[in-house]
Amino acid sequence: MTDDRTGLWLVGARGSVATTVATGLALITAGGAALDGLVTEHPDLAGADLVPLDRIVIGGHDVSEVALVKRAAQLADAGVIPHAALGLVTDDLDRACSRLRLGHRPGGETQPEAVDRLAADIRAFAEAESLSRVVVVNVSSTEPVAADDPAHASLDALESAWAAGESPLPPSSVYAAAAFTAGAAFIDFTPSTGARLPALVELAERAGVPWGGSDGKTGETLVKSVLAPMFAARSLRVRSWAGTNLLGGGDGATLADPEAMESKARSKARGLEEMLGHPVDGPVHIDNIADLGDWKTAWDHLTFTGFLGTRMSMQFTWQGCDSSLAAPLVIDLARLADLALRRGEVGPLTALGFFFKDPVDSREHRLFEQHRILTQWATAS
Amino acid sequence: MTDDRTGLWLVGARGSVATTVATGLALITAGGAALDGLVTEHPDLAGADLVPLDRIVIGGHDVSEVALVKRAAQLADAGVIPHAALGLVTDDLDRACSRLRLGHRPGGETQPEAVDRLAADIRAFAEAESLSRVVVVNVSSTEPVAADDPAHASLDALESAWAAGESPLPPSSVYAAAAFTAGAAFIDFTPSTGARLPALVELAERAGVPWGGSDGKTGETLVKSVLAPMFAARSLRVRSWAGTNLLGGGDGATLADPEAMESKARSKARGLEEMLGHPVDGPVHIDNIADLGDWKTAWDHLTFTGFLGTRMSMQFTWQGCDSSLAAPLVIDLARLADLALRRGEVGPLTALGFFFKDPVDSREHRLFEQHRILTQWATAS
Amino acid sequence: MTDDRTGLWLVGARGSVATTVATGLALITAGGAALDGLVTEHPDLAGADLVPLDRIVIGGHDVSEVALVKRAAQLADAGVIPHAALGLVTDDLDRACSRLRLGHRPGGETQPEAVDRLAADIRAFAEAESLSRVVVVNVSSTEPVAADDPAHASLDALESAWAAGESPLPPSSVYAAAAFTAGAAFIDFTPSTGARLPALVELAERAGVPWGGSDGKTGETLVKSVLAPMFAARSLRVRSWAGTNLLGGGDGATLADPEAMESKARSKARGLEEMLGHPVDGPVHIDNIADLGDWKTAWDHLTFTGFLGTRMSMQFTWQGCDSSLAAPLVIDLARLADLALRRGEVGPLTALGFFFKDPVDSREHRLFEQHRILTQWATAS
Amino acid sequence: MTDDRTGLWLVGARGSVATTVATGLALITAGGAALDGLVTEHPDLAGADLVPLDRIVIGGHDVSEVALVKRAAQLADAGVIPHAALGLVTDDLDRACSRLRLGHRPGGETQPEAVDRLAADIRAFAEAESLSRVVVVNVSSTEPVAADDPAHASLDALESAWAAGESPLPPSSVYAAAAFTAGAAFIDFTPSTGARLPALVELAERAGVPWGGSDGKTGETLVKSVLAPMFAARSLRVRSWAGTNLLGGGDGATLADPEAMESKARSKARGLEEMLGHPVDGPVHIDNIADLGDWKTAWDHLTFTGFLGTRMSMQFTWQGCDSSLAAPLVIDLARLADLALRRGEVGPLTALGFFFKDPVDSREHRLFEQHRILTQWATAS
Numbered sequence A, B, C, D: 001m002t003d004d005r006t007g008l009w010l011v012g013a014r015g016s017v018a019t020t021v022a023t024g025l026a027l028i029t030a031g032g033a034a035l036d037g038l039v040t041e042h043p044d045l046a047g048a049d050l051v052p053l054d055r056i057v058i059g060g061h062d063v064s065e066v067a068l069v070k071r072a073a074q075l076a077d078a079g080v081i082p083h084a085a086l087g088l089v090t091d092d093l094d095r096a097c098s099r100l101r102l103g104h105r106p107g108g109e110t111q112p113e114a115v116d117r118l119a120a121d122i123r124a125f126a127e128a129e130s131l132s133r134v135v136v137v138n139v140s141s142t143e144p145v146a147a148d149d150p151a152h153a154s155l156d157a158l159e160s161a162w163a164a165g166e167s168p169l170p171p172s173s174v175y176a177a178a179a180f181t182a183g184a185a186f187i188d189f190t191p192s193t194g195a196r197l198p199a200l201v202e203l204a205e206r207a208g209v210p211w212g213g214s215d216g217k218t219g220e221t222l223v224k225s226v227l228a229p230m231f232a233a234r235s236l237r238v239r240s241w242a243g244t245n246l247l248g249g250g251d252g253a254t255l256a257d258p259e260a261m262e263s264k265a266r267s268k269a270r271g272l273e274e275m276l277g278h279p280v281d282g283p284v285h286i287d288n289i290a291d292l293g294d295w296k297t298a299w300d301h302l303t304f305t306g307f308l309g310t311r312m313s314m315q316f317t318w319q320g321c322d323s324s325l326a327a328p329l330v331i332d333l334a335r336l337a338d339l340a341l342r343r344g345e346v347g348p349l350t351a352l353g354f355f356f357k358d359p360v361d362s363r364e365h366r367l368f369e370q371h372r373i374l375t376q377w378a379t380a381s
Ligand SMILES: NC(=O)c1ccc[n+]([C@@H]2O[C@H](COP(=O)([O-])OP(=O)(O)OC[C@H]3O[C@@H](n4cnc5c(N)ncnc54)[C@H](O)[C@@H]3O)[C@@H](O)[C@H]2O)c1
Pocket: A011, A012, A013, A014, A015, A016, A017, A018, A061, A062, A063, A064, A103, A104, A105, A138, A139, A140, A141, A142, A143, A171, A189, A190, A191, A215, A216, A217, A218, A219, A249, A250, A251, A322, A323, A325, A326
């Protein structure tokens, strides 16, 4: 690889995940941090020709205007990033902050106007920073489940609706459209709609860019994706699987909204049935506990039967720092989508299912199978 | 496959695991039970040409003389097997009981005498029941760690020691020698020494039979073998892993003996380091809690670091019925070892690592990798 | 005490709790069971002059018609009562079964008719069995939260509404009215409305009988009632307390109905704030997991701060058999309400708060304070 | 109360607990911290005439020479004390640091010399700071279980042994002797021997000072002291209680030493039997997991039977910061022992059992009973 530089354009660039990404990249580049958590640094992916970490430039959109250094200080107080890091990265964060632009919220501008403005921001970023390619990653607040709309069905239908002054897209899809329009790859790390509408799929096709998602698999669902196959491999029949997720922070507050929660819970529930081959009793709760901040606690309880129908159970508690778990994956995804852009791949990146709760165009949810697919794809020459 | 019948000769034939095996086979044959827990009934192994369940005949050795129906009644009271099953299987259990012979305990007879007597029991069983092949599975009480002895180093050394009137083998190895002498396959489901001595390996070679082990992977270690690879695949660094196992029953009482416990704990600890690629802090305890009976409760707590060194943790509690988990695997192992016998395979069955905490001649402990190896081996034509 | 006999009239007499009560009393009287779980057999209450267990006679109402022996067999299969017990108690259960009468469901009869009919059943029971006193305990399915109604405000208002052909009472209150009309004490072991309406309170007063409730404290809430005071006594500030209850059985199915669940969740949440002196973040979920049957699993997670604001957490999992926990308390309550009847006490039995999630006329939820009050009241001469 | 000042002399003054005490007092006095965790600030003890927090002066002994500000910085990195606090308390910590003196370690000086030297340090502290009274609290590393020695039996025997050049006391008892010699109260927050020898008891008597202990009750044992009475009050029979404690830090390293661990485990096991009235199966493990630092994780699992012998279980995980839990109790104990000194109380302070795993001269381990006794004693006029 030459001395190309790649842009990582974050939607929700002032949030916890995005700030952890920016702080981490700065700290790693400054030599002050280990590479823990980065899948793309694993020996298994050594053969993949990925952009070096110090050639990734950060920019992004947000509707908040808080300074990155202030968000980073809050994250240090919360134990998400090390206190000692703050001093080392202030300048880098201030520089990244100067590259952030105001995002899009429903109202104010029409959707075609928004797409054009956001795409122009991305293109200006690429030019100003002399970037060879840009990957847009959505890490903004989960939005409510979008209502179905006939304008979603095709690019023609969407453009007609726009011409008629309608605004049929949820914000995440506006961002996806802007990314495609700017010739960037788009990755949705959230459970929002993003590119998953026929109209958007067509737009990506027309722009000749790849896209992927959805919803980063960082905690309870990650564990599920190895435990469920374990029971299946041993012919132990899982009979119920109940889960409770407690979390605070921006994400906790958003998901306390029942509409957003529905979107998240649905993306969590999918997969279990597919891994086991039959439906399983049991609800998944997501509760906002302000006191927990970014520290998510998930409890899962499952029952299963073995030989002669004997009933047994297992439970686990996962206590993870969500932003710490998500941030390296966002960087991994940027490097892998960059690879796809370089290779000229177009459309849904089904090989990235390893990273997602709700992988596009795939019913494979078993982690190690996804890992095999990813490694094969990334290291193919 | 023709109308061959295969013998399953259980060492420890009146224990919890063995009684659950006998009850389960009888119940399944009578049509009164589902096939849950049997790996060899999984679609993945459909291509393997295995002996049908109703063509497996049970016999075995034990040093206790309790009737199988009595042990089965105790297991029903403890919730291990269904109460309703008892009536259906009394005759079958009584028939199996009539095929059990007195086992070997140090003292009383010399080791060569014991080997001959036990081997004769196995051969007589094969003849009386017109069996094509016999698989011996050790499910007797875990024995204390055996002291090293020069006589273990080769078959010659062993035979010289015997000639000199010494008794250098632990009981499990006497059983392995008897199995080989009788031309049977030998599987060690316990952490005892069994066939894992150069002298015994030679004997198996000379007899031209296959053998495998050790120590059935049924609970905490099973879960470890999917969770550790999960952390590795995500580049999350596991920093400590502590485990506590509470169990009662015969197995709990045996393992309360510090010497036997050492043998078990060691076989549990192995593997974690190999899956993670580095040593990990943390003890594994095994405690005898009489009140729990066959119901083992294991608690594991592990810490790991992610991006920028943030510390996180996970804990799980496994509440399994040990005999229910073990029994179907014993049946699976009998069918697979029977396949190896038919194929004329000789020596260590490394493809069976999927079933064991301490797989012979293999450093692969990751469950799904073991599953792949098993499936490939079993379905190879 | 003379050779008085006391009637225990169960509303919901064919349910899990009631069947466990009937089986247990029969078994204890037959000498086949220990007295575990019975608070009234604790040395602390030795001084109380309570009716002996073998002088309690069971009768009751239910809208189901399943035979008690059949319900008992199901409970034995589920591990709630010992299999060996069944044979010993069949006759006793059949006799109790013959004393059960058809209960009341909205519609069919008017409410005054229902009260008269149900009261007549209770009086006939007392006469037929030569009982000195009768205690009615409601252990029927939790009903949906009752809508407010002006007719609840006074006995006059209620009687006027009845005269106008209205049916303003929920079923549990119809049963309370019948108990009072028959001169019996009434205890509500469920979260339903029962006697907690001004009109019913007046009716108890007029009838000169005592009553108590509500909602037996058997699991998660029991633990809360000692843990919350522990944190308070140590000046540790509880900041969040989230709970998830998984249960199956009849109760699980009823509570899966969001309306009934609201009633239960509310009665669980009350109390925590009062024990801690401030509101606490955190939801309580109740989920129906059919596979668990009577075996309730509750997980609670709480966060607290100590010195200098350091954040800490605790979590517990309670795995209890609900009917086993409830049944002895129902017997305790019958004996204690019988004592109150003998003493001529009238109105709310505030000294029984120890037994309830939502104690009538009391804001004291701390278990050991409730225990002190109970002991003092019961042993007063 | 007048403008008296009281000295709090810490043995182990540079350890985690002691440093948290010093930092906390400084921060509270500076107005920068809430009073969470301080039992003596609870309304229940409002009537007690205790020395105000800003009139407590800190001094102490340690064998390490690390600066308090450095220890405080480490504790802030570990999340034990808030980072923001460090700046506010540097001066105070440096002043406290200048009042620390070199402690005693076996060898170097004879025991009578050590007692005199340490006592002189305490007296000089009292004089230099114009203190009315001094309370010595032992928060140094847990020492190995001391061997029995005839010299422990009486003060005469001890003095004869000393005269004969022997050194029969463990270090904690040397400190207790020094405290008594200096006319100070002595509190043992550790499981070490301290004043619990007849010779020392006599010495306290002769010096006319009070003393108390042992082993601060801060985590698992605290929870036990409310749960065990809960089961007892409900007549639920506890059948097994197993515990595993994972901890790091200085305390974790010390307790990894099997001899010290024995001392701690024994003090933890005592009490459970006394609360339940019968012995209970189940081991208590203490494991050193360096990665956890001051953050202790304890898992307890207990089984119990209820009505008709049904078996149930409960488990809890406690995740506490040991120094945060211990420090406020050390301050509470200093204030309460100061009260005893002012009142002229002499000998064992049995009213302080609330604070200890192994309360002197008391078999009462139930928390709320201990709380009642404490409150009554402290608020008596
Ligand atoms: N952390 C994880 O483990 C994880 C896993 C899967 C998915 N996610 C998803 O990642 C997203 C980010 O999580 P977070 O914890 O950083 O949340 P956060 O609340 O800290 O940050 C979200 C950011 O998005 C911004 N935003 C909101 N609406 C916007 C809009 N219309 N345009 C641009 N920016 C907008 C907000 O101002 C905020 O800065 C969430 O949707 C979350 O569900 C996180």
